[in-house]
Amino acid sequence: MKTLRVTAASLAVALLWMVSPSAAEQPSDAALERTRETVKMLDNIFKQTIVLVTDKYVEDEDDFAAGSAAVLLFKNVSESGPNKVRLIDATGDPYESENVAKDDFEKAGLKQLKAGKASYEQVVTTDGEARLRVLTAVPVVHKKCIMCHDHYADVPAGQPIGALSYIVPIK
Numbered sequence: 001m002k003t004l005r006v007t008a009a010s011l012a013v014a015l016l017w018m019v020s021p022s023a024a025e026q027p028s029d030a031a032l033e034r035t036r037e038t039v040k041m042l043d044n045i046f047k048q049t050i051v052l053v054t055d056k057y058v059e060d061e062d063d064f065a066a067g068s069a070a071v072l073l074f075k076n077v078s079e080s081g082p083n084k085v086r087l088i089d090a091t092g093d094p095y096e097s098e099n100v101a102k103d104d105f106e107k108a109g110l111k112q113l114k115a116g117k118a119s120y121e122q123v124v125t126t127d128g129e130a131r132l133r134v135l136t137a138v139p140v141v142h143k144k145c146i147m148c149h150d151h152y153a154d155v156p157a158g159q160p161i162g163a164l165s166y167i168v169p170i171k
Contacts, residue, residue, distance in 0.1 A: 026130070027123065032123065034170075034171070035132045042085065043164060050070050053066040071099065084167040085164055108120070110135070113135060114160060130169070132166070138163055139159065
């Protein structure tokens with residue numbers, strides 16, 4: 001009977017081969033660009049919605065805040081389909097404690113946004129599927145935002161007070 005010798009090196013090579021994405025699993029440039037365009041479209045719709053709700057429906061501190069409406073909208077969107085989105089704080093003083101950067105991607109992205117980048121992205125593979133993660137800056141765009149977030153008054157113009165964090169499948 002033959003014996004099988006498994007060295008640590010051969011085992012490591014085999015494990016790397018099994019978990020490393022192959023070239024076939026990498027998204028094409030065209031697919032990645034389509035997904036970027038989808039994120040841009042979603043980002044525009046969501047941000048315009050927040051501004052519209054703020055402008056038309058928020059009159060005083062007792063009104064339902066547009067940010068709260070956005071968090072609920074993003075939760076429903078994320079639970080009802082493959083696209084995930086959430087609002088996170090960039091000031092260090094979140095309105096709700098769960099609206100903070102939760103992983104290394106979001107933490108690194110916030111640093112990039114605070115340094116002046118409009119967005120930050122990374123392609124990841126989760127459950128064998130390529131996904132585009134994107135963080136986009138949310139600046140103060142309406143005076144009414146300061147009604148509920150008085151600390152926003154001290155944020156320099158153009159500096160993000162938050163970000164939208166997206167995870168979108170690359171098809």
